[in-house]
Amino acid sequence: MNAKDLELKISGLQKAIEEHKADASRYEDELKTTTKKLEDINKPELTPLQFDLIQEAVEKAIEGYDFSNTDNYEVEFGMEYDGKVHLESIDLQCAYELTENLVDKVCSLFKEAECPEEDNNHPVEKLQN
DSSP states (O other), rough: OOOOHHOOOHHHHHHHHHHHHHHHHHHHHHHHHHHHHHHHHHOOOOHHHHHHHHHHHHHHHHHTTTTTTGGEEEEEEEEEETTTTEEEEEEEEEEHHHHHHHHHHTTTTTTTOOOOOOTTTTTHHHHHH
């Protein structure tokens, strides 16, 4: 093989790699889409009205939280070289209260389903036995 043959072979290999990259990218996109569909297949479906109700409940929960209560925060101050004081960090200490408020508001939109009593007549248990 001479230099021209090697250059031609290199060019061909580069083209093949580019084509396979495009195929791989297409397959990765399809894999992501299919994986998302699999994740979503067992999710309960909600109507647009239900989504709106959830959004309103979250908004009400956040509006009902007292963000102005300074006891809810842990702050750390710092001082710059020119003597200016600045807020180094601020951490929300009572996040559980906000979470509880959100969960209460969202859960109030739903009725909890009753789970059937576990017995040997259940079809899933028959399959497992």
